[in-house]
Amino acid sequence: MKILGIETSCDETGVAIIEVNPNPPAGGKKLQILSNVVASSLALHSQTGGIIPNVAAREQVKYMIPVLQESLKKASVEIKDIDVIAVTVGPGLIGSLLVGVETARTLAYVLEKPIVPVNHLLGHIYANFISTIDNEPLAISFPAIALIVSGGHTDLVLMKKHGNIVWLGGTRDDAAGEAFDKIGRLLGIPYPAGAKIEEFAKNGNPKAFNFPSPMIYSKDFDFSFSGLKTAVFRETKGLLPTINHEPLTINNICASAQKAIIDVLVAKTIKAAQKYEAKSILLGGGVAANQKLRDEFQLNAKRYELNAKIFAPQKSLCTDNAAMIASAAFFNYKESSWQKIKANPELYFD
Ligand code: KG4
Numbered sequence: 001m002k003i004l005g006i007e008t009s010c011d012e013t014g015v016a017i018i019e020v021n022p023n024p025p026a027g028g029k030k031l032q033i034l035s036n037v038v039a040s041s042l043a044l045h046s047q048t049g050g051i052i053p054n055v056a057a058r059e060q061v062k063y064m065i066p067v068l069q070e071s072l073k074k075a076s077v078e079i080k081d082i083d084v085i086a087v088t089v090g091p092g093l094i095g096s097l098l099v100g101v102e103t104a105r106t107l108a109y110v111l112e113k114p115i116v117p118v119n120h121l122l123g124h125i126y127a128n129f130i131s132t133i134d135n136e137p138l139a140i141s142f143p144a145i146a147l148i149v150s151g152g153h154t155d156l157v158l159m160k161k162h163g164n165i166v167w168l169g170g171t172r173d174d175a176a177g178e179a180f181d182k183i184g185r186l187l188g189i190p191y192p193a194g195a196k197i198e199e200f201a202k203n204g205n206p207k208a209f210n211f212p213s214p215m216i217y218s219k220d221f222d223f224s225f226s227g228l229k230t231a232v233f234r235e236t237k238g239l240l241p242t243i244n245h246e247p248l249t250i251n252n253i254c255a256s257a258q259k260a261i262i263d264v265l266v267a268k269t270i271k272a273a274q275k276y277e278a279k280s281i282l283l284g285g286g287v288a289a290n291q292k293l294r295d296e297f298q299l300n301a302k303r304y305e306l307n308a309k310i311f312a313p314q315k316s317l318c319t320d321n322a323a324m325i326a327s328a329a330f331f332n333y334k335e336s337s338w339q340k341i342k343a344n345p346e347l348y349f350d
């Protein structure tokens with residue numbers, strides 16, 4: 001079976017084709033990515049310091065068909081050989097979502113194929129089921145705690161099995177990726193700033209500034225990151241005019257801010273894993289590409305003698321892409337039709 005995935009929830013336009021192998025050979029993969037093409041309008045957004053929704057959607061209208069063509073070509077698959085279409089229906093920007101959803105509806109109508117609607121947040125979790133760095137995908141066992149950390153979301157969920165998800169908590173204001181991006185803005189780092197902050201942090205001292213890790217001791221599984229951005233601003237504003245001449249200062253601010261974000265993400269996720277006796281911890285979303293975050297999870301899993309194994313997708317599958325959408329569709333297979341599906345920007349975990 002071949003699944004065509006489509007992802008357009010934010011500023012990326014992604015089309016992937018994955019092949020399902022029902023009886024993989026020993027050591028072989030059940031899901032194989034034949035192609036995973038992503039076009040991004042990031043260059044435009046870094047000029048404006050963030051995403052302007054109608055600019056993103058206009059670019060996606062331009063990219064959609066060429067990205068589809070490229071994905072088919074790379075996979076050496078003809079469109080008539082696609083068995084099912086998986087598409088992100090939410091959450092996300094309405095104009096952006098509509099580009100993917102209407103493309104999927106048109107394809108499903110013309111090809112007379114079913115559609116599986118996919119929650120984008122589930123997609124980030126299911127990136128773990130097509131590829132993992134340290135472990136075979138099938139080594140993931142339940143119950144699992146999933147931490148979704150992206151530019152728009154920070155959520156902690158309990159996964160009892162495929163299709164059975166309980167939301168435990170999330171951010172009350174900014175998402176973790178948004179905190180990286182806003183701190184980057186203060187420091188003059190172009191949007192999106194996460195990867196660049198990680199680079200600067202490598203040469204900085206994480207103890208140089210004592211930035212807060214908000215809500216780290218709260219008893220719930222919620223997060224809050226807007227206070228961190230304010231604290232960084234307050235403590236560094238005197239330094240900002242000279243910062244371009246002070247690489248060490250910028251490295252130290254980045255290392256200290258990154259530490260504040262990572263400490264709270266790791267602490268809350270580990271607390272959830274202990275409470276629910278998780279066997280796996282699944283990281284997902286753009287911030288999960290951060291190597292320091294991954295390393296801290298491994299270190300703390302050992303320190304706290306967790307029974308849970310830590311999984312993180314291959315880095316290219318952490319940020320938005322369509323292969324993760326096809327994967328989520330496979331493991332949560334609910335066929336629908338072009339007449340029934342519609343974009344839902346407010347979609348969350350039900
Ligand atoms: O998942 P994603 O591509 O888009 C959303 O669904 O939001 O995540 C993008 C976010 C941005 O905020 C970006 O700064 C952050 O992920 N990000 C990182 C890293 N790479 C991307 N944050 C920290 N460290 C990284 N290496």
Ligand code: ZN
Pocket residue numbers: 120124150151285286319320
């Ligand atoms: Zn995302």
